[in-house]
Amino acid sequence: MGAIASIVTAISIIAVIYGLFMRRKASRITKADHMQSGAAASAANGKAVSVQGRPVAQPLVSPVTGTPCLYYEVEVEGFWKDGDTKKSKTYHEDKQGHVGVDDGSGVLPLDLAGGGDFDLKKTFEEKHKEGMFDDLKNAVGKGKPVIFGNFHFQNPVGSKANEFVCTEKVFTADGGAVYANGYMKEGVLSGKAIFSLLVSDKSREQLLDEAMGTAKKALMGGGIGVGVGILVGVISNFL
Numbered sequence: 001m002g003a004i005a006s007i008v009t010a011i012s013i014i015a016v017i018y019g020l021f022m023r024r025k026a027s028r029i030t031k032a033d034h035m036q037s038g039a040a041a042s043a044a045n046g047k048a049v050s051v052q053g054r055p056v057a058q059p060l061v062s063p064v065t066g067t068p069c070l071y072y073e074v075e076v077e078g079f080w081k082d083g084d085t086k087k088s089k090t091y092h093e094d095k096q097g098h099v100g101v102d103d104g105s106g107v108l109p110l111d112l113a114g115g116g117d118f119d120l121k122k123t124f125e126e127k128h129k130e131g132m133f134d135d136l137k138n139a140v141g142k143g144k145p146v147i148f149g150n151f152h153f154q155n156p157v158g159s160k161a162n163e164f165v166c167t168e169k170v171f172t173a174d175g176g177a178v179y180a181n182g183y184m185k186e187g188v189l190s191g192k193a194i195f196s197l198l199v200s201d202k203s204r205e206q207l208l209d210e211a212m213g214t215a216k217k218a219l220m221g222g223g224i225g226v227g228v229g230i231l232v233g234v235i236s237n238f239l
Contacts, residue, residue, distance in 0.1 A: 012225025019218030025117075026211035028195070029204060032181050038106025043184045050181040051189070052204055053103030055173045060096060062170050064124045064149040069170035071097025071112050073120065076153050078161025089161065092153055097171070099199075101178050101189075110180055111190035116197035124149055124168035173201040 032050040033043075040049045055070055062072040076092035095115050100107040112118075128146045145152035148166035155161065180199045183192040191197040200207055 009225070012222045015218045015222030015225060017222075019215045019220075019222055022211045022215035022218060025198075026208055026215060028198070029181060029208045029211065034204065036105040037101050037103045037108040040184065040189070041106055041108045041187050045185055046192070047184045048182075049184055049189060050179065050204065051101045051103065051108050052177060052179045053101045054176060055178045056100040056102050056107050057098060062123065062168055063094070064151045064166065064168040066150055067123050067168075067170050067172070069097075069172045070099050071095075071118065071120075071171040073115065073169045074151065074166070076148070076164055076166045078155070078159065079163040079165070080160040082160075087160075091156070091159070091161065091164070099178070101180050108180075109188045110182070110199060111185070111188050111197060112199070114191060114196075116182075116191055116199060118171050118198075119200040119202065120169035120171055122167065122169050124166065127163065127165045130155070130162045130164075171199065171201075175201045177201065177203070179204050179207060 028048075029050065032048040034050045034052075035043065037051045037053050040051050043049055057070045060069050060072060061067065062069055063074055072095070074092070074094045075090060077088055078091045079086060079088045081087075095113065097112040098109075099112060100109045102108070126148055128148070130146070145154045146164055146166075147153075149168075151166065151168075153164065153166065155164070178199060178201060180189055180197070182189040182197040183195070184190075185192075189197065198207075202210070
């Protein structure tokens with residue numbers, strides 16, 4: 001029973017932490033100055049701002065699946081065994097997208113370069129494992145690229161990895177509107193320190209309701225779970 005108590009307590013603590021994170025997200029939405037996009041573009045550096053309007057962007061096509069989008073992330077992670085330990089390394093990472101928000105008052109550019117808290121949709125995830133002959137060919141510089149959809153990945157010479165996972169995620173804003181929350185920097189809405197840029201195709205009200213509701217459920221469930229875990233742990237000491 002002691003092991004069960006530890007598992008219940010650990011899971012519950014994770015739920016509490018997630019609840020606190022979602023409550024912080026809700027607080028961030030309510031505290032940011034919700035402005036017209038044109039006025040926000042001239043706001044002071046460091047000011048917390050949110051805007052909502054239509055996305056203004058040069059349409060992109062994602063490199064793996066060819067999905068029309070406003071922003072995409074592609075990552076290839078390699079894996080190999082070192083004794084009994086499985087190790088990993090990111091071999092390819094690509095983030096692309098230049099988007100602004102316009103509610104009719106002017107365009108506010110968003111800094112998407114560093115990624116952030118975006119409503120991304122996973123469009124591709126596939127694993128490829130190289131065989132012994134692939135490793136030998138790669139070692140002498142004659143390896144063939146690993147093909148993931150429309151994307152060709154070349155395993156670098158000298159790489160230890162023989163298993164690769166490619167993941168593609170996109171942001172499309174199918175609803176035709178974008179909500180963005182961040183901090184102003186030289187006329188651009190960006191992330192700041194540990195607070196990443198928040199971009200969603202949901203409305204401000206939808207995001208706020210979702211964050212508050214999730215926070216309440218996670219904190220309540222996590223708190224009850226921690227109590228149950230401690231109780232079970234105490235009981236197990238007497239059995």
